[in-house]
Amino acid sequence: MSSLPARSVIEFSQFDQLRDAREIIFSEADALRQMGRALGTELCDAVDLIMSRNGAVILTGMGKAGLIGQKICATLSSTGTRSHFLHPAEAIHGDLGCLHAEDTILALSNSGETEELRRLLPLIQKMKLPIIGITARTTSTLGAACQVVLCLGDLKEAGSHQLAPSTTTTAMLAMGDALSLVISKARGFSPLQFATFHPGGSLGRRLTKINEVMRPRTEVRVTEETTSIRDAFVRLSLPGRRSGAVIIIDDANRVTGIFTDSDLARLLEERRDEQLDQPISQVMTRKPATIQDDASLETAIDLLKARKLSELPVVDRGQHLVGLIDITDVIGWQPGVESASVSQQSG
Structure with a gap:
């Protein structure tokens, strides 16, 4: 029997690991600064749209974007804005029934072309619910369906292969935090109200x-x-x-x-x-x-x-x-x- 050739082992020193880790953090930080400098009054439009409606903010997104959407949903809820997460794949199998006429959709997709989201968008439009998108380009399918687009811009993922969602999901999270906390301030949300929603944590105590x-x-x-x-x-x-x-x-x-x-x-x-x-x-x-x-x-x-x-x-x-x-x-x-x-x- 022939045996597999022995693989050479390349030592990955701590110096190399720390260098790569720092480069990843710095590249994501640079992307956030770039996005922050480019941010315009569209964020104000998103704030006005959400505050003008009596319903909840419905977050939706697939995969890693969906996970970020769930975190933004939690931030909104804990800072005075009712919100829920709607899985785009489950939505077309009955979960659309959770939507209310006064709700606002906040959809997340870096490419704006996620298949499950593309199938969901026409149904949301048919229900005449306004859509706010967090996506890379206004010309994408998601961008074109939105009343307001919070544009991330063309960002490169971190790491040597630039494949895994990293910089883009960090940018989505930062944009969602910015939106959530600006809305919270506009509502006059107080620390004591925050404590009401966090009775079990150290902040609440x-x-x-x-x-x-x-x-x-x-x-x-x-x-x-x-x-x-x-x-x-x-x-x-x-x-x-x-x-x-x-x-x-x-x-x-x-x-x-x-x-x-x-x-x-x-x-x-x-x-x-x-x-x-x-x-x-x-x-x-x-x-x-x-x-x-x-x-x-x-x-x-x-x-x-x-x-x-x-x-x-x-x-x-x-x-x-x-x-x-x-x-x-x-x-x-x-x-x-x-x-x-x-x-x-x-x-």
Whole structure:
């Protein structure tokens, strides 16, 4: 039996690998800059078209372009624009039924000649739905069917063979991100709205409102300025999570001061026991830092860290006490927040 000739092995050093990887990244970055410089008011036309309609944005594309379309669809949805992905091959087998008269189509194809997309376009036109295309040329089949074309231009794929979709899909993604985020800004989409769509992620947790995680007023030790320190700690004992702070209020339920465990410890260390039966107003911290109940949790954490506080009274817009944020309640909500880095609030 004859054996196959032995193949020579060409060593591909790390230097060569890094050089090729950098060239690929640089070539894609250069393509994005080129596309960005060439971008004109057609993007504004696409924004106006989408915002003028009450339906969803329907993304469609085949293969790698379809995968990019799914990512753009997710970006639109998470930044305030309803969107869905429609597979072009499945569309002609019944999924066209998901389309609504107020929807807008956003179709992706670098060549603009993808067979499945070409079969779908006449059906969309028959339904009189406007089409926005992300494609290389306005003269392609897709480009000719569109009301607005976001043109990528003639881009070369990255890599030695320039075959695998790489630069073109990167450009599609960047164009989709630009469109999505410009629309989001035009809608006035806020960080708190973003948090509503991302309740499970770190971003959503950071942007959670204070009133969703604070201890309500019923679980906070609250007293008047005339109450003695001893009574404040003995009489105001509460079940459940213990906080090291007593919040002092006036007759209008507005915060006038705070007295903490560290304040009590200081009195005992300095042998000022006689003050335990004096009004708490004599030793409380006046005009303590507070935070409004509609602020974000991230804002509260930043304030706790910056002021080196352990407790933060929560007030409404009228400055009335509604609750309390304790450092033990928020440890773990944001990376890098450690109990050791936050000291007690002192008077």
